[in-house]
Amino acid sequence: MAIDLKAVEQLATDQSSLKAAAGLAKPAKWSGVGGSEDGALIWGECAGSGANPYRVMADLRDLGNKCTCPSRKFPCKHVLGLLWLNAESIVPFAPATTPAWVSDWLGRRRGTSAGKPASPAAPAGEKDLRAARATEPEAIEDPKDAARREAQAAKRNEETERAILDALDALEQWIGDQLRLGLSGFIDDATARCRRIAARLVDGKAAVLAGRIDELPARLLALAAGDRARGAAVELGKLVLLARAFRATPRDAEIRRAVATSETRETVLADPQAPRVNGHWEVLAEQVQTRRDGLVSQTTWLLNLTAHGPRFAMLLDFLPASAGRRGSVFTPGERFQAELVFYPSQQPLRALLLRRDAADETLTDEWPAPDGPISDALTRPLLTEPWTIDIPLLLPRGRIARDDAGHAWWRAADDTATLPIAGSVEGLLAGTEVMGAAAIWSGNRLTILAAQTPWGRIAGHD
Amino acid sequence: MTEIIEPNAIKPEAIFDAMGAVVTRWTMGAAAASAASFWRAELGDDPVEAELRLLALSSQFLGATVMTEPPSALRVLPDIPALALPIVPETLRPLVRRILAAGKDAASKAELVHFLAARGWTTHPADWMPDASDEDAPDVYAAWRDWAAFAAAGELTPRQSSDQLTQGNWDDFWPAARKAALIGLRRRDPSAARALLEAKFGGENADARLRLLSLLSERLSGDDVAFLEGLVANDRAPKVKALATSMLARLGRGPAAGEDIAELAGFFAVKTKGLLRRSRVVQIETPKTPAQWQRRKALLDGTDLTSFASALGLAPQDLIAAWDWNVDPAADAALIRLISETGTDAQLAQAAGIISEHDATGLIVALAPRLAPAERTRFAAAGLRAHGIGFEMAQLIAGPAARLDDPLSAPAGAKLLAELRRDDAKPSDYAAELHALGLLAAQTAARQALQGLTGAGLLQGDPRLDMLRLNAALDDKGEKP
Structure with missing residues (x-):
């Protein structure tokens, strides 16, 4: 199923969208580009200004499309960019199994009328592809x-x-x-x-x-x-x-x-002090929280499965609550090879995703062992940043226990630590040995993000 | 002489001891610096500044070294046990999770879980676990239900359970395991199961008695009459009595017909028709007033099949054969209810066969739970082929153990394909029909259906095809009826 650039031009809401899309129609901006075997669906991940890339998908049969960016323009520049890549065959769209996030979107789509391309008779307005593609000479600065x-x-x-x-x-x-x-x-x-x-x-x-x-x-x-x-x-x-x-x-x-504020993505990317780590990462969990100031924070916790670089990475994005629920970018448990750039820090944790290869089933690394005794893991970050609230850590072998009031505790198998759990633990996590777990120690409470058990890797608790 | 205190010399115990007083003072709004005299030099002389410095220092100490003490008595739940059937393959778990998430109500989740059990698989406990009270869960999950009951009950040691349920170990079993053991015993040795129930029945509460009694439906026989009659006469709970009465009626031991039965018979007339082969037909006299409709309904609700038939001067099987179907839907539904609640298995099968021929397929749904899986499949297939019912209806008739060979070639399949090919088809159309098709088809048929549907323009990744994809990919290891 092929589309031409004319269709992209017609789909754009205005000239500035086209201009922005022209900037995105470059292979370097994209990763995980693919298409369904029947050629009807295309998808890809486009680096945006946030910590996570945006997931962009389109149905070529009717040009219905979806992007996880918060833009109010529809379609946004990322969708136009993806269609542009496809129309001009700038990158190969390798046939692949449809990812779950594309299927989810398909299931939520309502009618097709909204996504239909404008009829050929409709005036194309002031939009012009060539103008969008032309690079303006940089003004010489005084x-x-x-x-x-x-x-x-x-x-x-x-x-x-x-x-x-x-x-x-x-x-x-x-x-x-x-x-x-x-x-x-x-x-x-x-x-x-x-x-x-x-x-x-x-x-x-x-x-x-x-x-x-x-x-x-x-x-x-x-x-x-x-x-x-x-x-x-x-x-x-x-x-x-x-x-x-x-x-x-x-x-x-x-x-x-x-x-006050965090550096922009560009500042971090341009900073030679910002460590870049190319490694195997596992998505531990995603935490979405609506804050009192009307923003939704979306925190993705990654575990570094390789021996070098920081053990954890935190991808943090903020969205206006009015933008509605945004689809998850990752599936917990997913593993991939990716390059991350960390915000410069004595204990690098917050990071941006620079480049990510397609999910790789062959990455079968075991979870690393905890880096030291648990009491160290709970307090070490406080030595350099005593104001820190959230401390991610790996827990050794242990098990969930409950007190008489029904509150949950995590108890180390060697009895060296018993830590209170934030919230409640139900179901499998409460009824199995925990061979290892990734957790956040925050405000004297433990939140388990994911655990390794005889039943395999399981998610943490609410 | 002034004593100089080196910071290094401060013992953590001293800080720890002082913290209690510091926090107490702050709680009440009093200055606390004097309670931490060992930090006098660090805190300085300005009283406002001293409090802030003390706060900064205390915060580090309290945040890093003071942990909530765990209570001495912590209770650890036992391991969630492995079930008798294997867990679906890892590669199919995402699909199972998606289908579970898409089915919003408990009934549609139960439908999937029963489908998996019929194919010889169970869910991963991280994806789905039954509640303790989940009576609809397949029996294979009994151990997980009992685990959930144990987790909620707050007992310290799990009860022991063995394979064989006896009077002696009855109380050692949790309810779900006991139910599963009792079902097994009833299948092997119906009399032993009844004898066990007779001995233990009185000690259970009304809800439990009702559930236990319903287990006797399987292999119900004349041997059970004495026990059931005892319940009708002596049980404290009206619903248990009602169930025992209906089970007795299934055995042809309905209660003596009262005066009302003649009044009920008045709503019907038995006529003969045909010249050469004279046959009888039950003619339904249309009630004339709403009050009469109400009265007829009340009378039908209060009787049983045998009494009703004898009031018309017929044997039950003759009543079923002579009934004039599709004339009065309310009367049809009432008769079906009488058959399903008080008819014998043979009468039930007879009625199902007749209504299947009379194009009143919808009524079979009410009879289906008492039909054998093979019968259910047969009626569903017949409904699809001969009467043009949709896949959702066919699935209700067939139940979770259906393995239809080529459902997509039935009229419902042709209609579905045509609808999906329409220009104005929407991406969410016919989701329930496609889901039901996925539950109905045998594995090979599911593969063929997927090909047919993608050939008709559906995308391979279309979430409406999830159930079909699961069916096609899941090896069928279940017991075939």
Whole structure:
């Protein structure tokens, strides 16, 4: 089934979409490109601005299409790019088994009318492929302009830094107030109080910190009532540590990431300090959370099955909640060869997916053994980043147990540790030996992401 | 002389001891720096700053070293046991998960699980496990149901279970395993199963008694009459009595007909027809008022097949043969209900055969649960070929153990292919029909159907074909009826 560029042109909503698609119609932007054996479906993964690539799929029979990007344009530039690749045979679309995510989309599709190409009589509007493809000569820049722009940027940076420092002063004062007014009152009224200081931090350009404080009450509530005063002291103390660290080194990218904003994808890619790791990865789990600030965070945890590089990688994307549920990019348990670039850090964890080969069934590496005693794994990251909340770790052989109140605990087979589990554990995970597990230690609770058992690899708990 | 305290010299125990007081003071809103005098130098002299520094230090100590103490009594659940049938091959598990996820209600999940069991497979426990109360789960899952019951019950040691259920070890069995053992015993030795029930019946609650009694439906015989009559006379629960009554009626021991039965007979007339081969026909007198409709329904609900037939002066099998089908659907449905609840197996088979010929195939669905799997398959195939029913209806008749040879060549298949080829066909059309086809077909037939359907323009990856794909890929290791 072949399409021509005319169809791509007609499908585009405007000239700028075509222009953007022209930029994406290059093999280097794509991975996992394929097509169904009957030639009707094509799909591929396109690197976008997030940590995960976008999954793009199209039905060539009626040009129905879908992309996991949050764009409001329909079709988006990624779909146009994929069709363009196909129309001009820029990359081979190797016949393959239809991936589950394409089948899922097919099952959800409603009628075909919406995806039908415009009738030939319809005016093509102002859209023109050749114009889209033409590369505009780069304007030669006046050195004076460049200098002025640099000066402006420096001034903006300075203003931002000033605003953040002011906001952190307000934060420390607020923390002192909470201590003076009593943590019991703080625990009772945490949501409203945190909301107020979070709003102040957003005004002060400390958006990441604001998000963290917005989620603080939920973390406190997850603790047993008797443990909340301790939990509140830990949470507030970490904020003091982070504020002080920022004051000491306001330009440190790692600390800035925890307070204000993260670097853009381009900055990370251009940073020679950002470690690039080519390895075998297993998708442990995906966590989707709707945050109080109206964003949905999508966190994908990867386990490095090779001996070199960081043990875990975290791919983090934020989407507006209004964009609706976005399809998962990965299937838990899936393994692939991929190159990741980590945000520069003393303990690299957050990463971007640079390039990924098609899923590979032959990657049969065992899970690595835990790197050391469990007490080390729980605390080592705190030495360099004492404000860290989530600590991923591998657990040795153990088993789920329950107390009289029905709360779940993970107990090491050698009895060296018994850790409380966040939430409940039902079904298989509670009724089998756990030969090894990948988990997150967060706020004194353990969340199991995935486990190796006599029944094979199984998912963690809710 | 001032004593200088080196930070290194502070013992963790000292910090630990002080933390209790520090957190308590903060909880109440009091300054806490004085409770951590060992950090006097680090905290400095400014009281506001000292509290913040103490908070930062305490946070690290409390976050890294203080763990929630596990209670002394932790309970570990036993291993989830392996089942008697193997788990579906790893490569097919994603397909099983997708079908389970697509079937929103418990009934459609049960349908898949029964299909797998009929083909000789079970689910992976990470993909699907029955609840303790899941009476619809196939018997092969009894051990998992009992595991779930054990997990919920909070007992410390699992009960022992052996293969043979006896009076002595009755209480050692969890309910689902006991049910499975009792079914096995009933098949091998019907009298022994009944004797066991007689001995243990009184100790169970009404719901359990009802479930246990229903197990006697299999191989029901005259030997069971005394036990059933005892229940009708003495059981405390009306629903148990009702079930025992209906089982007695299946054995031709219906209750003595009351005065009402003559009134019921008045709604029907037995006529003869034909000149040479005179045959009888039951003519249904149409009730004239809504009140009469109600009355007839109430009377039919309260009787049994034998009483009804004898009130008309007929033997039950003659009543079934002489019934005028497809004239009064309400009366048809009521008679079918009487047959399925109070008829013997032979009467049931007779009725199924007759209504299959009379193009009233829908009524077979009500009789199907009591028919043997081979019979169900036969009627489903006949319905598809001769009466143009759809795959969903055929699947209801055939049940989970069907293995139809070439269902797609039936009129329903031709109709389906034609609909799927239409220009305005939508990607979600006929999903239920295709799913039912996937449950009905034998493995080879499923492969052929896949070819036929992709030939008609469906994509290989179309999720509507999931059930067919699973069927085609799953080796059939089940017992054939």
